[in-house]
Amino acid sequence: MSWLERSTVLQALRAVLVYVWYLSDVRALADSGALAGPDGLERLGWQMLQLIGVTVLAGIVVQILAVIVTTATGQEAIADMEDERDRQIEARATETGFAMAGFGFVSGILALWQGWGAVWAFNLVLAGMVAADVAVNLLKFIRYWRGG
Amino acid sequence: MAKGQLTNTIRRLRFDADEMTQKDLAEKVGVTRQTIVAIEAAKYSPTLELAFQIAHVFGRPLDEVFFWTPR
Numbered sequence: 001m002s003w004l005e006r007s008t009v010l011q012a013l014r015a016v017l018v019y020v021w022y023l024s025d026v027r028a029l030a031d032s033g034a035l036a037g038p039d040g041l042e043r044l045g046w047q048m049l050q051l052i053g054v055t056v057l058a059g060i061v062v063q064i065l066a067v068i069v070t071t072a073t074g075q076e077a078i079a080d081m082e083d084e085r086d087r088q089i090e091a092r093a094t095e096t097g098f099a100m101a102g103f104g105f106v107s108g109i110l111a112l113w114q115g116w117g118a119v120w121a122f123n124l125v126l127a128g129m130v131a132a133d134v135a136v137n138l139l140k141f142i143r144y145w146r147g148g
Numbered sequence: 149m150a151k152g153q154l155t156n157t158i159r160r161l162r163f164d165a166d167e168m169t170q171k172d173l174a175e176k177v178g179v180t181r182q183t184i185v186a187i188e189a190a191k192y193s194p195t196l197e198l199a200f201q202i203a204h205v206f207g208r209p210l211d212e213v214f215f216w217t218p219r
Contacts, residue, residue: 083179
C-alpha cells in the first residue's frame with residue numbers, strides 16, 4: 001500500500017467516525033427538543049462549528065498516524081509521492097463528491113420551499129457534504145483496490 | 149468509442165533487463181511502484197507520456213511495449 005492509499009483508507013474511516021459522532025449528537029439534541037424553537041439554529045450552528053473543529057483535528061491526527069504507520073513499514077512517508085494515477089483517481093472521486101454535495105444543497109433548498117424548518121434544511125445541506133466526503137474517500141479506496 | 153484492452157510486455161522486458169524490479173522502473177519514470185503494478189496487470193492505462201517514458205527505459209518503440217486489443 002502506498003502512502004496515498006493508506007492515507008485514503010484512514011481518511012475514509014475518519015469521515016465515517018466523525019459523522020457518526022455528529023449525527024448521534026444531533027439526533028440526541030433533536031430528541032430532547034433542543035433544536036426546536038428560535039434557539040434551535042444557534043444550537044445547531046454551535047454543533048456545526050464543533051463538527052468543523054473535530055474534522056480538522058481528526059484529519060491532522062489521521063495524517064500523523066499515516067506517517068507513523070508508513071515509516072514503521074520501512075517506506076518513505078513523502079506527501080508529494082503522487083503520480084498521474086493518483087491524480088486521476090482523485091479527480092474521478094471528486095467529480096462524484098461534487099455531484100453529491102450539490103444534491104444535498106438542492107435538497108436543502110427544496111426542504112425550505114416545502115416549509116421544513118431551517119434546522120432540517122441546514123442538516124440536509126450538511127448531509128450532502130457528509131455523503132460527498134465519505135463517498136470521495138470510499139471511491140478512492142475502491143479505485144486504489146481495483147488498481148486504477 | 150470502440151472498447152478494448154491495453155496490454156503490455158513490461159514484465160518480460162523487466163526480466164530481460166537484468167531482472168529490473170518494479171521499484172527501479174517506477175523510480176526511472178517518476179511514478180509509484182503501485183502504478184507500475186497496475187499497468188503491468190492492465191488495470192490502469194498510462195498516459196501517452198508515461199507510456200513513451202517506459203518504452204524509452206527499455207530502449208524499445210512504443211508498439212513493442214504496449215498493445216491495444218479490441219474486445
